[in-house]
Every structure is written in C-alpha cells, then in structure tokens.
Amino acid sequence: MTGVQSILPEGTQPTPMLPKGLKRVPSGVDQLATEHLILNVGPQHPSTHGVLHMLVELDGEEVIAAEADIGFLHRGIEKLAESRRYHQMGTILDRADYVSGFHTETAFALATEKLAEIEVPRKASWIRSLVMELNRCASHYVWLGPVGMDAGAMAPFLYLMREREMILDVLEAISGSRMMFNYVRPGGVVRDLPAGIDAPLRAWLAIADKYLGETEDLLGGNEIFRARMKGVGVIAPETALAFGMSGACLRSSGIDFDLRKARPYCAYGEIDFDVPLGTVGDAFDRYKVRVEEIHQSVRIVRQLLDGMPEGEHTSKVAKALRPPAGEVYAAVESPRGELGIHLISDGGPTPYRLRLRSPAYYNLGVADELLAGGLIADMIVSLGSLDIVLGEIDR
Amino acid sequence: MSLFLAILLRFVGLVALLLVNGVVLIYMLRKVLARLHLRIGPNRTGPWGLLQTTADVAKLLTKEDLRATPTDRLLFNTAPYLVFVPAFMAYIPIALSPVLVAAHLDTGPLFVFAVLSMVPLGVVMAGWASNSKWSLIGGMRAAGLQIAYEVPLLLSALGPVMIAGSLDPLRIVAAQSGTWLGFIPRWFVLPQIVAFFIYAIASQAETQQTPFDMSEAESELICGFSNEYGGMRFGFLYLAEFSNMFIASAVGTLLFFGGWQLPWVATPLWLAPIVFIVKVYIGIYFMMWARGSLPRFRMDQLLGFAWKVLIPVSLVWVVLSGVVIRLVSR
Numbered sequence A: 001m002t003g004v005q006s007i008l009p010e011g012t013q014p015t016p017m018l019p020k021g022l023k024r025v026p027s028g029v030d031q032l033a034t035e036h037l038i039l040n041v042g043p044q045h046p047s048t049h050g051v052l053h054m055l056v057e058l059d060g061e062e063v064i065a066a067e068a069d070i071g072f073l074h075r076g077i078e079k080l081a082e083s084r085r086y087h088q089m090g091t092i093l094d095r096a097d098y099v100s101g102f103h104t105e106t107a108f109a110l111a112t113e114k115l116a117e118i119e120v121p122r123k124a125s126w127i128r129s130l131v132m133e134l135n136r137c138a139s140h141y142v143w144l145g146p147v148g149m150d151a152g153a154m155a156p157f158l159y160l161m162r163e164r165e166m167i168l169d170v171l172e173a174i175s176g177s178r179m180m181f182n183y184v185r186p187g188g189v190v191r192d193l194p195a196g197i198d199a200p201l202r203a204w205l206a207i208a209d210k211y212l213g214e215t216e217d218l219l220g221g222n223e224i225f226r227a228r229m230k231g232v233g234v235i236a237p238e239t240a241l242a243f244g245m246s247g248a249c250l251r252s253s254g255i256d257f258d259l260r261k262a263r264p265y266c267a268y269g270e271i272d273f274d275v276p277l278g279t280v281g282d283a284f285d286r287y288k289v290r291v292e293e294i295h296q297s298v299r300i301v302r303q304l305l306d307g308m309p310e311g312e313h314t315s316k317v318a319k320a321l322r323p324p325a326g327e328v329y330a331a332v333e334s335p336r337g338e339l340g341i342h343l344i345s346d347g348g349p350t351p352y353r354l355r356l357r358s359p360a361y362y363n364l365g366v367a368d369e370l371l372a373g374g375l376i377a378d379m380i381v382s383l384g385s386l387d388i389v390l391g392e393i394d395r
Numbered sequence B: 001m002s003l004f005l006a007i008l009l010r011f012v013g014l015v016a017l018l019l020v021n022g023v024v025l026i027y028m029l030r031k032v033l034a035r036l037h038l039r040i041g042p043n044r045t046g047p048w049g050l051l052q053t054t055a056d057v058a059k060l061l062t063k064e065d066l067r068a069t070p071t072d073r074l075l076f077n078t079a080p081y082l083v084f085v086p087a088f089m090a091y092i093p094i095a096l097s098p099v100l101v102a103a104h105l106d107t108g109p110l111f112v113f114a115v116l117s118m119v120p121l122g123v124v125m126a127g128w129a130s131n132s133k134w135s136l137i138g139g140m141r142a143a144g145l146q147i148a149y150e151v152p153l154l155l156s157a158l159g160p161v162m163i164a165g166s167l168d169p170l171r172i173v174a175a176q177s178g179t180w181l182g183f184i185p186r187w188f189v190l191p192q193i194v195a196f197f198i199y200a201i202a203s204q205a206e207t208q209q210t211p212f213d214m215s216e217a218e219s220e221l222i223c224g225f226s227n228e229y230g231g232m233r234f235g236f237l238y239l240a241e242f243s244n245m246f247i248a249s250a251v252g253t254l255l256f257f258g259g260w261q262l263p264w265v266a267t268p269l270w271l272a273p274i275v276f277i278v279k280v281y282i283g284i285y286f287m288m289w290a291r292g293s294l295p296r297f298r299m300d301q302l303l304g305f306a307w308k309v310l311i312p313v314s315l316v317w318v319v320l321s322g323v324v325i326r327l328v329s330r
Helices: A077-081 A086-093 A101-116 A122-150 A155-175 A198-218 A223-229 A237-242 A283-306 A359-365 A367-371 A376-385 A390-394 B002-036 B052-062 B073-089 B108-116 B119-129 B133-164 B169-174 B193-206 B231-256 B272-293 B299-329
Strands: A037-041 A053-059 A062-069 A326-334 A337-345 A353-357
Touching: A037 B133, A053 A367, A053 A376, A062 A367, A062 A376, A077 A086, A077 A353, A086 A101, A101 A122, A101 A326, A101 A337, A122 A155, A122 A198, A122 A283, A122 A326, A122 A376, A155 A198, A198 A283, A223 A283, A223 A376, A283 A376, A337 A359, A359 A367, A359 A390, A367 A376, B002 B052, B002 B073, B002 B231, B002 B272, B052 B231, B073 B108, B073 B119, B073 B231, B108 B133, B108 B169, B108 B231, B119 B133, B119 B231, B133 B169, B133 B193, B133 B231, B133 B299, B169 B231, B193 B231, B193 B272, B193 B299, B231 B272
Parallel strands: none
Antiparallel strands: A037 A053, A053 A062, A326 A337, A337 A353
16 A cells, blocks of 8 residues: 655645635725625535535625535435445445446446455446436436526426436336435346336436426526526636546536546446537536437437346355455546546455545635635535535545 | 495495405415416315415414614504505405495595505514514615616506596596497507517516515515514415405506406496406406416616616606607597
8 A cells, every 4th residue: 555646746835726816804995985795505505416515605696716615415325335334335335426336336336346356247247337327317307407497487396396206206116215325236236126116217207398498498598597607607628637627627617537437347338329529618508418418318218228137146255255455446427527436455354444536615615616606606606506415525 | 424424335345355455366366376386285274275364364473573673663563554544445446346435536546546555664663673684685676676677667567547538446447448449448558569568577576476575585685675574464465465456456457457447348337346356356367377387576776677668668658658648639
C-alpha cells in the first residue's frame, strides 16, 4: 500500500480557488448602503433535495455568494463497511445512494470480483445491467419531477410518479424490495429473474417513451420553463473537469465521458446505445441530457430483455469470502455519474477499508461557483439541476 | 331602524357569500388539482370529502393563537385584517343580478380595483412584522408584483368601460345584451379580446397564483409572507386569496362575459344570480387549470413582462379601441 501521491508537478503549490467575498459574515454593503442578508436555506427546505444546508448571502434577491454545508445525513457507511462481510455489504450500500441502490451494489460487487478474481456468469451480468438501467430510469424520473417543482410546475412530478411506480413494482418482483434491494452480490445476483417478469416490463416499455414525451411537452415545451432553465447555472467544460464532475452534469457541458462506453462493464459492451451530449452546459442542457438518457435506457432495457441469455445467475462464492490482500477500484455509471468503490483488503473476512467515490459529492462541489450571481429562483433551479442525493454525498 | 336592519342584512349576506365561496373554492381547488395531478384528493371526511374544508376551518378556528416573540406585535396582528378587509370590501359592488347587489355603486369596477390595491400593504406588513427573512422577501415580491400588474389590470378594464360608456356594473352588463348579426352574443370579450387576455394574465398575477405565485413560491420561499402565521390569522390570509380569485373572476364576468345574462335568450330575474355564479366558477376553473399545469416565472422576468409587454400593449389597445369606438358610434 502506498501513500497519497500528489498529482501536481513537484515544487508547485495548489492554489485554493475560493469565490470572491468569503462568507460566514456578510461581505459588506454596496454603494446604495443596503445591508446584505445572510439566509440559511435548509436543511429543512423543500428545494434542497434532502438535508442540504445552503448558506446564502443576498443583496435583495441577488445571490452574492453561496456555500453548501453538508453532513446532515452522515451515517458512517464507509466505517460500517469495515465490519461487514462481503455478502452483507448490500444492506448498507443501498442506503448510500437510496435513489439508485443497484449501482452502488454493482460497483461493490465488481470491485470484490476483481479483487477475489471471481468469474461472473454471463446471465448475471445481463441481469445486473437490466436492473441498473431500470434503476437509472426510476432515478431520473425522480429528478425530472422535482426539478419541475423547483420551477413551480407541480403536475409533471405526479405524472412521473406513475411511471416510476411501474418500475418499482418490477424491481420489487425481482429483488423483493422497492428501494433497498440487496440483490447484487459478489459472484452474481441473489436469485434468477422471476417467471412472468416479462409482462410488466413490456407494459412499461410500451408506454415509457410516450408518457415521457408528454412530460417533455409540459416542461421542455413550455416557454416559462425554458426561460427559467436556459442560460441558468452554466458550467464550462473546464470547470466541470476541474471539479471532477461526472455523469449528466459533465456530459451536458459537452464532454463525452460515459463509463458504460469508456470502460464497458456488465453487458454494456454488447449493447447498442447513444450517449447524449449538451452544448452550453446550462440547466436546460442538463434537463435535455437526462431526458434523452431515459429514452436511451428504454432502448437498452428492450435489448437486454430480448437477448437475455440462459444459464446460471451466480457463480459459487464462499459465504465467508476472504479476498487476497490488495487494493482495487471499480466504478459504474450511476444516474449521477462515476460511482466508484475503492476497496482495500488485508486478507480478512471484512474489507480493511472501503471508500465510496460519490459522484453527487463532486457535482455539488461546483455549487459555490455556480450559484453566486443569480437570483434566488436561479439558485434553486441550478441546485436542482445538479441532481444531488444527500444520502450518497454524506454517506 | 329599517335602514340599520337593511345594512346589517347586506353585511351578513356578504360575509356568508365570502365564507361559502372560500369553503367551496378550497374544496374545488383540491379536487381540480387532484384531477390534474392524477390524484384523488380529499375523500375521507364526509361524502366525497365534502366536509374536508369545513373540518379545516374548524381546526384553524380552534388552534392556539401563536405569535413568535421577536415579531412586531401590533403589525403582526393587524396585517391579516389589512389583507382580509379589502378582499371583503371588494364584494360590495359585485352585482349578482340587476337587484342582488350589496350597494349599487356607479363606479363599481373602479371601487373593486381601488380596495384591492390596498392588499399589498397588508402583505408587506405581514412580511415585515414576521421578523423572518423568508417572509420579508415574500412580502417585497408581492408588493413589486402587484404594483406592476395593477396598471395593465386597470387599463384592460378600460376597453369594456369605454364601449359601455359607463363604470356602472348594471349599465356595463346591459350594454352586453342582445346579439351581433343575430347569433353572436354581444359580450365584450369579442371586440375586446386583447384586453381580455391582458385582464386574465394580470388578474392571475393579482390573485398570486402560479405562474405568478412569487410571494409564496413554495420551492423558493417555503410559504412566503404567511410563513409565521398560524391558526385563524393564517386562515384570514388564505381566505383573502380565495376571495380575490372570486372577485377577479366576477369582475371579468361583468366586464367581458355579459354578467348574469344568458346568451340569445332573456334571463329571468330568479335565474340571473345562478347564471352569474356559474360563469364565475367557470372562470375560476380556468385559473385553477393554469395553476395546476404551469411552471413559475422568475421575479425579473415577471416584472419585465409587466412593464415591457403588458403595459405598452394595453396602452396601445386603449388608444386603438378609443379611436374605433369613436368612429363606430358616429
């Protein structure tokens, strides 16, 4: 095991990039002799999407500076992981990103398999891809609806809940749970796809594109919504890279990086799909990219379902798995971006250290830069467009 | 003595109209929004949930009257009445039929707009006295919004008034009787279609509903200026909002949709109030429809829209219709 090495050239010091007018105290008054207002947004606020606390300095309605304060949902998942056996890990990892549990589970399974050199049956890989894509749709639905609510539109949220419910019913039939699945294990998945899962899945596939199109008409086709989203919260490609952003936030800035294409895992190497890209990097681009990702996921699910291979759903793995000592990193493309598991084993039955690379954490990092300069309403929309899940950020 | 009794009866009648409207409108809003949202809405209290709002009113009435210590006591307590009383006064000149009116005012619509322009004062007061930053921002927004949208609202009412040649609700409605070419009702909405759209937008803003619900803006300001209010004080603020909805729709019906008159046939006197109420509720339904499906504007877009689009357009429209009316009446 080696220590942390600096990625900077030798002799250079990292320059801290702090936004102008550092906060905690009002940074002053302007020429009109009006006092700035410090506003605490959250942690109990309808639009901070969980328990995020934003410290905002206001000049009238204008946001002078904003600072994200996280940690209200910290449960010590990484530490807890050090006392869990490998087949028990799903239970706590589901609770990290509670909106898309399959991705965290799969990332951990991939890491463990890499470390212990376990072969995964082809069918298990396909099932993993299937449930992950379904989960991506469910997660994007529950992003798209609330971002509409942030902009003041109530109806799309409830329309999308109807589709999400269909997916959750399928996921419940597959895994036994609606959100805390604990289904993907090192070596494969817990059990085979249940008989008759085809019918409800096809029912969803039949309506998914059509219903999503209706929602697109209500949101993206609405002049008010466009006026609210366009040009708001623009992230330049350089900024996105500097903050280590990933997922739709990165791709909406025009950078083509999707782990499913860049480093194919599970069944993605055999599947045909496109990676939607944005051009401007504003909130509207992030909206468009995510909507198109749902359409692409529908396409992927259709292919997975048609070509589902026969065979075992898991390989034989010892209950008390003891991977050899070593260090490994595996990542999947979660709905929020690159979700990585950095796993260190000392040869014992539990990990020596488990670190979760939370994509939403890095995406939220840009908030301080992103939110300053807009109005209160812009701040809410920009923040919503990042798609943060506090369970994953705080871990 | 009989004069006193008459005044008292009218007063009681107005209060009853306002309260019944409030209860019905809140139930209607819930059901309409639920239907738009693929939900069910209230269905537990009484048949079809009809008693839900009654239960809510009872709850609000019996709640403890809470006031946070750092609030400004006098202003905090006064503000709800300052919002509620103008909303109540606006009912006075609304004529449900040629005879059913609390007070026959020659300047009916003008009086309504005048008293309603006092509402922002109460809203700002509530926002300031609450000693909460959210309430303050909400109150300021409401003030900016209502000042901006009052101008096009008044200008849009000018068109029908010019055609009728009077501000008297009775004469405005009377001018809308009969038909053009034998089959088009002489409702002012047709010649004044631009004014009607301006009125619809501006009244949606005046009643602070989505897409103009800036002062409440749930996803931004949580509950805006009424954040710190509870119990019946909140009830008054809430009730005023719904009664403003009724007023906006009622004035719109008087100005643009022929008031209590049925199209094509003469309206019997007993039917007039029913026709009027039905028309008003159809208008309210459309307001709720917009509320249930549209996103919200941003504050600067909203003010820009009012000052740069609505006011110039309505000014030009007033001049145009003035010229046309003069030419036609010659």
